[in-house]
Amino acid sequence: MWKAGLDIGSTTIKCVVLDEQDQIAYQIYERHYSHILEKTQELLRRLAAEFSKGEKVQLAISGSAGMGLAQSCGVPFVQEVFATRVAVKKLAPETDCVIELGGEDAKILFLTGGTEVRMNGSCAGGTGAFIDQMATLLKMSAEEMNLAARKARRTYTIASRCGVFAKSDVQPLLNQGARTGDVAASIYKAVVNQTIAGLAQGRTIKGNVLYLGGPLTFSDVLRQSFDDSLGVTGVCPENSLYYVALGAAFYSDKAFDPSRVAESLNQYSAGSTYASEPPLFASREEYEEFHARHQKASVPCEPFGQDCGPVHIGIDSGSTTVKLVVIDQNAHILYTNYQSNLGNPLPLIREQLLNIYKTHPGLQVASVTTTGYGEELVKNAFHADHGLVETVAHFTAAKYFLPEVDFIIDIGGQDMKCFKIEDGAISDIFLNEACSSGCGSFLQTFAQALGYDVKEFAALGLFAKRPVDLGSRCTVFMNSSVKQAQKDGATVDNISAGLSISVVKNALYKVIRASSPEELGRNIVVQGGTFYNEVVLRAFEKEMGVNVIRPDIAGLMGAYGAALHGRSLSEPGAKSTLITQEELENFSQQVRSVKCGGCTNHCQLTVNTFSDGQKYISGNRCDKPVTGKSADNDLNLYEYKRQLLARYKPQSGFRGNIGIPLCLNMYELLPFWHTFFTRLGFSVHTSPMSSRGLYLAGQATIPSDTACFPAKLAHGHIKALSQMKLDAIFYPCMTYNLDEHLGDNHYNCPVVAYYPEVIAGNCPEIEHIPLIYDYVGIHRPADFVTKMTAILKKYFKGIGWSEVKTAADAAYKEYASHMADLRRKGSEIIAQARKEGKRIIVLAGRPYHVDPEVNHGIDSLICRCGAAVVSEDSVSWLEQKFDTSVLNQWTYHSRLYAAAKYCTEQPDMDLVQLVSFGCGLDAITTDETREILHRGGKLYTQLKIDEITNLGAVNIRLRSLFAALEEKKRQNKGRPRLTVIRNDHSETKKER
Amino acid sequence: METRDVKAYPKFTKAMKATHTILIPNMAVLHFRLIKAALEKAGYRVEILGNCGSQVAQLGLKYVHNDTCYPALLVIGQFLDALNSGKYDLDHTALLISQTGGGCRASNYIHLLRKALVKAGYPQIPVASLNFSGLEKDSGFQLSLPLLCQVVACIFYGDLLMALQNQTRPYEDKKGDTEALTEHWIRTISGWIMQNKGYSAHEMKHAFKRIVAQYAAIPVTRVPKVKVGIVGEIYVKYSPLGNNGLEEFLASEDCEVNLPGLMGFVQYCIFNMGQTIRLYGGAHAEILGSEALLSWLDSIEKELCAAMKAGGYHAPARFKELEKLPKGIIGLGAKMGEGWLLTAEMIELVQSGYENIVCAQPFGCLPNHIVGKGMINKIRALYPTANITPIDYDPSATRVNQENRIKLMLAVAKERLNDRAKAKEPLLRLTAEDLGGGMPMLNHTAAGL
Secondary structure (H helix, E strand, O other): EEEEEEEEEOOOEEEEEOOOOOOEEEEEEEEEOHHHHHHHHHHHHHHHHHHOOOOOOOEEEOOOOOOHHHHHHOEEOOHHHHHHHHHHHOOOOOOEEEEEOOOOOEEEEEOOOOEEEEEEOOOOOOOOOHHHHHHHOOOOOOHHHHHHHOOOOOOOOOOOOOOOHHHHHHHHHHHHOOOOOHHHHHHHHHHHHHHHHHHHHHOOOOEEEEEEOOHHHHHHHHHHHHHHHOOOOOOOOOOOOOOOHHHHHHHOEEEEEEEEEEEEEEHHHHHHOOEEOOOOOHHHHHHHHHHHHHHHOOOOOOOOOOOOOEEEEEEEEOOEEEEEEEEEOOEEEEEEEEEEEOOOOOHHHHHHHHHHHHHHOOOOEEEEEEEEOOOOHHHHHHHHOOEOHHHHHHHHHHHHHOOOOOOOEOOOOOOOOEEEEEEOEEEEEEEEEOOOOOHHHHHHHHHHOOOHHHHHHHHHOOOOOOOOOOOOOOOOHHHHHHHHHHHHOOOHHHHHOOOOHHHHHHHHHHHOOOOHHHHHHOHHHHHEEHHHHHHHHHHHHHHOOOOOOOOOHHHHHHHHHHHHHHHHOOOOOOOOOOHHHHHHOOOOOEEEEEEEOOOOOEEEEEEEEEOOOOEOOOEEOOOHHHHHOOOOOEEEHHHHHHHHHHOOOOOOOOOEEEEOOOOOHHHHHHHHHHHHHOOOOOOOEEOOOOOOOHHHHHHHHOOOOOOHHHHHHHHHHHHHOOOOOOOOOEEEEEEOOOOOOOOOOOOOOHHHHHHHHHHHHHHHHHHHEEOOOOOOOOOOHHHHHHHHHHHHHHHHOOHHHHHHHHHHHHHHHHHHHHHHHHHHHHHHHHHHHHHHHEEEEEEEEEEHHHHHHHHOHHHHHHHHHHEEEEEHHHHHHHHOOOOOOOOOOEEEHHHHHHHHHHOOOOOEEEEEEEEEEOOOOOHEEEHHHHHHHHHOOOOOEEEEEOOOOOOHHHHHHHHHHHHHHHHHHHHHHHOOOEEOOOOOOOOEOOOO | OOOOOOOOOOOOOOOOOHHOOEEEEOOOOHHHHHHHHHHOOOOOEEEEEOOOOHHHHHHHHHEOOOOOOOOHHHHHHHHHHHHHOOOEEEEEEEEEEEOOOOOHHHHHHHOOOOOHHHHOOOOOOOOOOOOOOOOOOOOOOOOOOOHHHHHHHHHHHHHHHHHHHHHHHHHHHOOOHHHHHHHHHHHHHHHHHHHHOOOOOOHHHHHHHHHHHHHHHOOOOOOOOEEEEEEEEEHHOOOHHHHHHHHHHHHHHHHHOOOOOOOOHHHHHHHHHHHHHHHOOOOHHHHHHHHHHHHHHHHHHHHHHHHHHOOOOOOOOHHHOOOOOOOOOOOOOOOOOHHHHHHHHHHHHHHHOOOOEEEEEEOOOOOHHHHHHHHHHHHHHHOOOOEEEEEEEOOOOOOOHHHHHHHHHHHHHHHHHHHHHHHHOOOOOHHHHHOOOOOOOOOOOOOOO
16 A cells, blocks of 8 residues: 655645555655645645545655644644654664754754754744745845855854844845855854754764755755764765655555545635734725825925936935935935845945936036945945934934924834934934844745735735734744644735734834833834835734824935935035046945954954945954054953953962853952962963854853853853863852842842853763862852862862961952952043043943953944943942832842943933843843933933844944934033924025 | 832732732642632632733733743733723732742742833732742731641642642543542632631641542543653743643643642742751751751651552652752752752652653743753753653744644653553554654554554
8 A cells, every 4th residue: 555644844845655665656845835735635636646546545744834734634643853753763774863954943863872852942043944034135046045155265153043143144244245155155054053052952963964854955065064063974865855754654554545635624724713813904995094194295206307406315225225315405306216235235326326427417416325234335335425324314304204203113124223202312222133023024035935925915914804913023933823823724815914913013012112102102203115015004003003104205214314414414515525427437346355363353354345446344343454553442441351350360379270161250250269269279270251163162062042142152161171171160159149239139140140050961071170060159258268168178188267268368359359440440431531521331231241252342332433431330339229110139230220320320421231132131120221211311222132243233223322312412502403304395494 | 300219119008908809810720729718718808810812921012021031921911911801990909929039030020010010000009929038028918827827738738639630630431530529629628728727737637648549539540651740930830821731732642741749849949048048158047947847848748748659649759859859960059940949850750750841931031041951961861761841931932833842752752652561561552643742542443554
């Protein structure tokens, strides 16, 4: 009897039929474009027609999307990893380990030495869907991407934790002109890292490795990348796509008539039960009214005559698109252009500008202003007059439509920007730094995955009867929610509407975190290309309970705002510095990527060289590669902290060598422990400052992929210490921190407190070096001596109480003087900044945020913006304990609250909070800090950081902050606003 | 600067005891029903919330920081949903939430709840804290000694009923017998509490025996089944709302489930008071106090375990034994969240035949990075048969994903069960479907390949 296995995956459907000898007689591999039910039925009917011809076959179903189907038609279901295992045991019994990447899942199976199966959990980063998404971003097919990657010369660091982060790494690389081949290879590398870090979780992959599933079958570069990282030579066997189906077939033991099964599936769609939302429009009329209302918000257009002028050009080089607007002196639009940037915006802009020059020979260009992600690149390439941070550009444009605007939300390709406006200045900014869920590109990718054009897809949702309730969370989760909805019989129109609604929910509840519309404002302008989607627009209005303004140029607002900005700065008769038509004709751009040798950071620089010999460098963390001078870090307390830590060097010790990992709380306690052990006669060695290499070296032993990045780095530090020929590593568990009397208690967070336990449980390195990770309390100095004496006795001979006492006294003294030193330096920096009239930023985080690998050089970035940087612990001591509305029980966080309060009392001081992704405590502290600052009339800025290395979003955030601060300052001085644009489209008034 | 007294939230006053209905979120279903009786006996008007549905999580998401842990979102969402329902007189309703006072985020739930109440337009609703750490001393909700004793008894009874039910139900001959008996005992014990009896050590000892005997009398057919233990963050471990009906799902997969009891957590909290002093120094009296309390609890626990064993049931390890298990795996100083107890429970489960374990936690749960996921490798190294799968719960983690992962764990478990069965009695053969973790078949035959 024939044996058939059906593998219904998240993106494809596979079928295998085996004959009596278990030889493959027939096989099918197809994308199902989410028409799971129809495809399955079609396939079963084909099976009936071509093979069984009325006879029964043994049948089993497997695959992530197959469970529901199997249940409804009574065909046995085999869990897909289990099916893989069955097939591998039969077909490749020598295998030690299987790596299988599918559409949305990644799996590792360890077959020898304790069978174990690992699947990706809530994170689908690094799977086929992710590679597809990246290929789309590169404007390539999966095959083209593989071909391109073969020619790669180098790889970039792309965050591997989550596909979404990777995307925000890739996009800027493309915008900066990195070679697509290099980017493609980097993406494969990221997939490899994600799989190893996320799934291996400490277990070494070795021996005979088998590669299965679509991505690994189709991309030899990906396989090579795995081979390189694992140090193995893996094999991609024949029929590598069909292993799950094969496993199902091997295990099939019940006979069915396929055509009967297909028929019984008809009932499946009938029972559609999924959580749904009310329809967006009750009636056609309601839609018509809605449509007509939004037609009204428009800017007058004038014909773009041959020699009209003076004109102002605004260019918004966004993450996925390039927008260009030409306006006249009356702010009327003469010309607009909106197109995908195809990875490199410069040729497109050149073409546009050339076109404008050619068709308007007598044109007088008064100003050119650039904005968006590519602001600097475009400005440098074409010698534009002004650059404007994109948030301000959008605000400027929004004011044109609604002068009393108090809230703007812009949803673009992969970024979302929202800002609140109070007193004519941006008072609060929300950016989606760590997550692009709910953005245009997500909808686009999804439309493509389902086989639709994005516009067509969006339109489907308008009149959906029961939009799927997909919740408001990460894109990755949405993928599986959609999968579930499909399983439950949701149709494409309902999915389309559901996705659009979740875009809105994400913006409101995830990015902005609003609880009521009133809180955001009542005069709302929505913009960005995504709002052209009327479903998104409608869902937004419904969710907010208010009608909003969507300008007809919603997708061009950045460029329009930039043009308006240029216009406001231009004196009559001004002439732009834009390069001439001739120069444009000859314009060329060469992109090179080099590793900066300026310092130990070794930044990956992308160097654009233009035809006039000018260079534009990006990817740098400091100005050294640009100006040749070292970074000016005189007014940077973070830099000073690093210098202080670097002073603790090993001294010779008669008791042996002891190592301390420079991670988490050790960034603060190093002075204490270094002194303590040095005094006891040890030579105390620390692990080196964190680096990418150090992280990667330790990543294989990380057991929990959702822990914060600073904690994950600890594994690399242990690895580094293990290679230093030490007698022991000291990394104690510390439930409590020192009590600074700023809060109700003085805990460490659970991760800081107990991470040594994780190290002890998961790092094989410590099999060879004793790890001292006892529970230690330095918060009780008197008891500490006794307790520590007892602990040391377990590991070393002859360290008596009095010796420990002397060492402890010295350690406490050293710690006190270290902290005093910080505070003194902090005060100095503040005084110096005030003398120079600079702004002071309290960059508030935890001690370990001084780690350059953790903060990605944000401290220096702030200094480059012309401000001084101090840390939270350098000002928190100036405050007394005060009441907070949350339980104030962690030492580090108490400092944060105190620092925030202190900022509210200093006119020239503002707080920027660094938040590590995955820090659970910061879910609580960020809200409280925001409240403290707002009560004191201050802006709150939060920067979420992770492995992510791109500073683009951070830069925008900081520049917006500085722009808002400047605006506030100007207003406080009582000076009239520079420009007032009235929405009756009359002459602009300049009041100066 | 705008001034606002951040401590100006409504307090639960003594007078409210008579006037207000206190809403309690549901967690451990059996235990909470018993505790309700104890609170009512003490004069409180109490209602345990049973509302669920997607709006609960949605309200939580709307009024609480989305990165806050799932239990906080759910509990707060459940409260707000109840207040929105119109069922309650908003001027005479109060909320009760537990507070551990440890270094975990959970100690802050009460503050997040208060913030959410203000944002959602219920600033007048007082919130009382249920804690043993001396937090919120100004509250009118205080546990008196008799009430405390009753609550302790309720937890013991709850643990016993839960364990007996879990060990009986999968094998009962007549579907529904076990649950009917549990229902009977919940009512009986509640009745005792209302009559101020049944909660002394002496009375409990006798009651334990009677209860066990009645469960043991239920007609059962014991066949080998996959045994699954559940450990995790306390709320998602017990609450069906939090874990998408995990117990029910496992039951539908034909497993025997073992949820370590709630008393272990109480003992762990008491133990930690002493342990903190032992590790870092402090008043020796606290050590003595915690030891005295533990030894009192142990004297009852001993009886409970003895009764279970006498009835032919698997008795859980006593806390005294649990305390020894983590040696060499995790230190007893790890006291945030479920701390070392969670690790100890995993070891105990593996040792007593429940080698298949679901470790349930909210997505991004900080202590579980350490004591759950962080310890799995070490436990596996020591106990190679341990088949542990960590499952994350959060508002958007879909059930299908979670169940898929659990099925994977079950597939391995069933295969092993089959291997063992084959070794012992070659007649029993499981079908591919059983092995694959598919739907349980009601009347399967051993169809040949």
